[in-house]
Amino acid sequence: MGDPSPPVEGSNIEGESPQIEPTVETDEASITDEAELERTLGLSGGLAIGIGTMIGAGIFVFPGLAAGRAGPAAAASFAIGAVVALLVALPASELATAMPKSGGGYYFISRGLGTLAGAVVGLSLWFGLVFATAFYLVGFGYYAVDTLAELGLAVGGELVIPLALLFGAGFTVLNVTGTENAAKLQNGIVALLLSILVVFLGYGGLDAAGLVGEPTAPEQFAPLGTMPILTTAALVFTSYLGFAQVATVAGEMKDPGRNLPLAMVGSVLVVGVLYVATIFIATSAFGSEQLSQFGETAMVEVGRHYLGAVGAFAIVFGGLLATMSSANASVLSTSRAIYAVSKDALLPRGASRINLRYGTPHVALGLAGGPILVLTATGRVELLAEVASFLHLIMYGLICVALIALRRNEPEWYDPDFRVPGYPVVPALGAIASFALIGFMQPASQFVGIGIMIATAGWYLYYARDVNLKGAL
Amino acid sequence: MTRILVPLAILKGESVSAGLTTLLEPMNVTVLGYHVLPEQTPPDQARLQYEERATDALEDLATEFGAADGTADYRLVFTHDRKQTFDRVAAETKSDVYAIPGATGPIDRLLVALTGDVAVQRIVSFVGELVGERDIGVTLFLATDDGPGGRELLETAAVPLANRGIDVQTELAVGEPPLEALADAAVDHDAIVMGERAPSLRTLVFGEDAERVAAESVGPVLVVRNVEESDESNKRADRAAAMKDS
Numbered sequence: 166m167g168d169p170s171p172p173v174e175g176s177n178i179e180g181e182s183p184q185i186e187p188t189v190e191t192d193e194a195s196i197t198d199e200a201e202l203e204r205t206l207g208l209s210g211g212l213a214i215g216i217g218t219m220i221g222a223g224i225f226v227f228p229g230l231a232a233g234r235a236g237p238a239a240a241a242s243f244a245i246g247a248v249v250a251l252l253v254a255l256p257a258s259e260l261a262t263a264m265p266k267s268g269g270g271y272y273f274i275s276r277g278l279g280t281l282a283g284a285v286v287g288l289s290l291w292f293g294l295v296f297a298t299a300f301y302l303v304g305f306g307y308y309a310v311d312t313l314a315e316l317g318l319a320v321g322g323e324l325v326i327p328l329a330l331l332f333g334a335g336f337t338v339l340n341v342t343g344t345e346n347a348a349k350l351q352n353g354i355v356a357l358l359l360s361i362l363v364v365f366l367g368y369g370g371l372d373a374a375g376l377v378g379e380p381t382a383p384e385q386f387a388p389l390g391t392m393p394i395l396t397t398a399a400l401v402f403t404s405y406l407g408f409a410q411v412a413t414v415a416g417e418m419k420d421p422g423r424n425l426p427l428a429m430v431g432s433v434l435v436v437g438v439l440y441v442a443t444i445f446i447a448t449s450a451f452g453s454e455q456l457s458q459f460g461e462t463a464m465v466e467v468g469r470h471y472l473g474a475v476g477a478f479a480i481v482f483g484g485l486l487a488t489m490s491s492a493n494a495s496v497l498s499t500s501r502a503i504y505a506v507s508k509d510a511l512l513p514r515g516a517s518r519i520n521l522r523y524g525t526p527h528v529a530l531g532l533a534g535g536p537i538l539v540l541t542a543t544g545r546v547e548l549l550a551e552v553a554s555f556l557h558l559i560m561y562g563l564i565c566v567a568l569i570a571l572r573r574n575e576p577e578w579y580d581p582d583f584r585v586p587g588y589p590v591v592p593a594l595g596a597i598a599s600f601a602l603i604g605f606m607q608p609a610s611q612f613v614g615i616g617i618m619i620a621t622a623g624w625y626l627y628y629a630r631d632v633n634l635k636g637a638l
Numbered sequence: 639m640t641r642i643l644v645p646l647a648i649l650k651g652e653s654v655s656a657g658l659t660t661l662l663e664p665m666n667v668t669v670l671g672y673h674v675l676p677e678q679t680p681p682d683q684a685r686l687q688y689e690e691r692a693t694d695a696l697e698d699l700a701t702e703f704g705a706a707d708g709t710a711d712y713r714l715v716f717t718h719d720r721k722q723t724f725d726r727v728a729a730e731t732k733s734d735v736y737a738i739p740g741a742t743g744p745i746d747r748l749l750v751a752l753t754g755d756v757a758v759q760r761i762v763s764f765v766g767e768l769v770g771e772r773d774i775g776v777t778l779f780l781a782t783d784d785g786p787g788g789r790e791l792l793e794t795a796a797v798p799l800a801n802r803g804i805d806v807q808t809e810l811a812v813g814e815p816p817l818e819a820l821a822d823a824a825v826d827h828d829a830i831v832m833g834e835r836a837p838s839l840r841t842l843v844f845g846e847d848a849e850r851v852a853a854e855s856v857g858p859v860l861v862v863r864n865v866e867e868s869d870e871s872n873k874r875a876d877r878a879a880a881m882k883d884s
Contacts, residue, residue, distance in 0.1 A: 184686055193726055194715070195682070199693050202681040203717035203726070267680045340678050416682055417718065497678055504683050517683055521649065525678045 175631035176510060183509040185637050190265060192420040204419045211411050211424055213352045214494055215432025218407025220358060221491030222550070223440040225484035226304035226461050227401045228447045230547065233457025235397040237448040238387035240441050242397035243404070247437030249602060250405035252595035253561040254433045255585045256568040258426035261412045263571075263581035265421035268505030269412030270560045275509065277567030279635040284625035285618055286560045287506040292617050293556030294502060295533060297406055298495040299540035300549035302329040305488035306541075307461040312481050315465075326544045332489070333541050336496055337534030341527045354490050359435075361483045366442050369471045373449035388453070399605035403550040404440060406557050407491075408433045409564075410498040413505075422582025446471075461546065499533035500526050511629045548613070551606045555614030562599035565592040576636055639709075640764055641666040642860065643733035645724055646699070648692045648714070649673045657742040657828060658858045659702050664770060667703040668731045669712040671696045674720050681716035689714070728863060735764060738848060740858035745828040747775040752795060753782075753816050754833025754847070756862045761833055762795050764862055766802050768831075775805040779823050781816035788812065817847060821854035829857050834864040 176182040186197050195202040206214075223243065231239035260273040271290055275283020306329030313320050387394060408429045418424050447456060447463065450470040459466045464484065468476035504526060507517040519526045540549060569592050571579055585591050603611065642662055646652045648671035671692050675684050696712040703710035713731075717723040728736060750765050752758050765776055778795055782788035792808040799806045811819035824830055835847045844850060852859040 197685065200685050200689050200714040200716060202685060203715055203719060203723045205718040205722060267682055343676065343678075414680075416680060500678060501680055504680060508683075508686065517686070519679055519684060519687055521688075524673075524675050524684065526683060530678065 175629075175633045177629040177632055178627070179513060181510045181514050183632060183634060183637065185509075190421070192422075195265075195416060202416065204417055204421070206414060206418045206424075208424045208427055209352055211414070211418055211428030212432050212435075213355045214414060215407045215411045215428055216359070216435055217351055217355045217490040218410050218494040218498070219404055219432065219436045219491070220355070220362075220439070221301055221304060221484075221487035221489075222406075223401065223404025223436060224362065224443045225308065225464055225480075225487050226300075226546070227404060228444055228467070229456050229459045229461060229463025231397050231401050231444065232448055232453035232463070234389070234400070235393040236385065236388040236453040237445075238389075238394050239397055239401075239448065239453070240444040241387075241394050242401055243437070243440040243444055245394070245398040246402045246405050247433060247440070249398075249402065249561075249595070249598045250408060250433045250437070251430065252591055252598055253564060254408050254429045255426075256565050256592040256595055257409055257412055257561075258429050258583050259581045259585045260564060260568055260571075261415045261425040261429070262422045262583045263579055265415040265418065265425065266505075267413060267416040267501050268508075269415060269502075270409050270564050271502060271505050273412075274560065274563045274567050275634040276636060277571045278563065280511075280629070280632050281622065281625055282563060282567075283509075283634055284506070284511050284629060285621045286563055287502065287509075287511060288621035288624060289556045289618055290502045290560055291499060291506070291532075292536070292621075293406075293553050293560070294495050294499040295536045296540060296549050296556065297403060297553035298333075298492050298499065298533070298537045299543075300403060300546060300553055301488050301492040301495060302333045302537065302541045303544055303546050303549065304461060305329055305332055305485065305492060308481060308484035308488055311462045311465055312485055315478055315481050326542060329541050329544075330538055333492070333534065333538050336489075336493055337530055337537075340493075340496055340500070340530050340534075341525050342523055343525075351490060351494070354486050358483055358487055358490075359439075361479050362439055362443070365468065365472070365476065365479065366439070366446060369446035369450070369467070370442065372471055373446050396605045396607075399554065399602050400547060400551055401440075402554040402558065402602060404436070405433065406553060407436075407494070409557065409561070410494060413498045413501045426583045496530070496533050496537070499537075500529040503529040503532055509634055510632050511625065547607070548610055551610030552613045552617075555603055555606060555610055556617065558599045558603050559614075559618065562596045565596035565599065568592045569596075578636075639666050640735055640767055641668060641731055641733040643668050643670055643724070643728050643731060643736040644703075644739065645670040645672055645720075645727075645736065646739065647672060647674070648695055649688055652739065654699065654702075654737075654739045655741050655743070655858070657745045658737065658739060661745045661768070661774075661829065661858075662737070663702075663704050663709075665709065665768060667700075667710040668727070668733060669696055669699050669703065669710065670724070670727050671699075671712060671714045672720060672723055673716050675716060675718055677718055681718070684716045688716075733863070734760075734865060735860055735862050738852040738859040738861065740829075740852055740856055742828045742857045745774060747777060747827050749777050749779055749820075749824050749827035749830045751820050751830065751832040751851075752778060752780045752791065753820070754862075755836050755864050756833030758791065758795050760865075761831065761862050762798060765831055766799055766804070768860075769799075769802075769804050775807070777807045777809055777823070777827060779809045779811070779820060781811040781814060781819045783813055785810070785812045817850060817854075820851055824851070824855040824857070827857070829860065830855060831860045831862065833862045836864060 189196040271287035306325035309328040468480035504517040700712040848861045
């Protein structure tokens, strides 16, 4: 991997060129000419980022919305999402082991397909993460209101957005000023969430299978036909956005050749199984219509159904933690995404400045936090989720295309530790599935997504047309 | 010759006192400039911004330690985890000793604690090498519950040093809490040499012995690493070095 890379050419309109230096990657550090960068994240840290980002949406926000759209077949929608995510996670793993750098999907695409594709994906990823974080925060707001309700403080739904905004601002400030290492906390939260869910799903599963509790009348699996299954899959795909966030910290992962594929594929498998089981159990507890009326926090009623007040409290508490952990992990990913494009001169260098007082990238965190708050204020859960998915799916599809492009004409530097099984079928299916899923979204989401992509392409043409990143390692 | 690792939080302005520079000047020294980052910040991002500044400072320091004679070099690491970085670089550079810088003037007398998990013979032979022909006195210190045994150990350990013409004294603390006794004994000395201790529940709660001693005594502390414990990381470092070469 230390081979001399082709010289980087070009600069943006401010005369900044991409900062690219030859790097030797070992399992424990990245070594540049003058400095070493310690790899400090282990497999559990990687899994915590992947699972911690994903689990908030899929289990705690979507069940009611999805059941309302597709009936009990919402479980199939989640399964479709898991398959698509897996088809992308495998190629992404190969690329990540070949290029274990910060930036993740953006890095692979800019190096594999060139600067235009890279700029569109890199800047869209920024907005995609902003939409996703806003979505998690609105989910958090619903759970915060429900928590107050469980504690006997019945406040109305009008407090959802103010609470979400308050915490969104809080997270941003904490990330700028907080120098405590929260990674261990994140690992603990994810472990706690998984325990809550396994207990809950274990009991609910026995009940739903008719072994304990009251038998319930079975409902038709897909009362609304197959089309809603696909549109619901497009909506709930936001629940799977976390695995690629693992690749944004690829530069900090110990033994990346082993840990990156395990963390990405592992987190998709874990959450995929949990999601399908959760939907199955939720739709067994209530009819899907009733579930849909409970809205964003339907899972609280499911918890109450199976385990009474304790169950409701456990789910409310879990939902608070899960949506918080999703939002926080996404804010961090956003800041890394901004850093990656700014390092490559696609955004002004100032965007990746860090301050010596806290050692944090305050500009990038601000560029994440500001738009997040604006979008959170809209409170449009489904639109936020779909636009986030739209922008990520574009990246996922292009990751698969980039893999095929690199494999067809392997450059000398391309030497992944992990090679995707079933090439070329898996990446081809991954690309087709990613782009196809976009087709099942609401027109409004497609419109916003395309608008953002056109804007980013315009920015590239105006700002960084002369920058050449293809193959620049 | 023994290599000594001198880790410094370079961007926080941490530096070495003149006394320590003079003490270590004849030895092989690797100055490890490190910068610990919160998890919000990718190490690479900090490198872009601070590399030049840190490198300038490190070059000067390495010169003071004798870079011109080839006995000193430096490494610069951006990390989220300070301990992991120390262990990796110590293993890769095969440093048997690391220094906690502290503040001191000229060093006239060293306090050498034989307590710890490192073989007395290794500590004593390092001290002999460090003092060499210089006019630096050595006090061997041992805290133990076994008075006669401790006395004997101190006297045996003093022999090779005295044979080199070093002014050796001994000090025995019986039945006292070892760290407090060591801190008390440190008062009349300019620097401390001690052996590393294997991590335990106590070190988890209170921090490492060497760091507590450094905090109590203000002066520099040289810690002889527990090499058996780090055999595994040595092997890993060898593999990494092999990869780098290929």
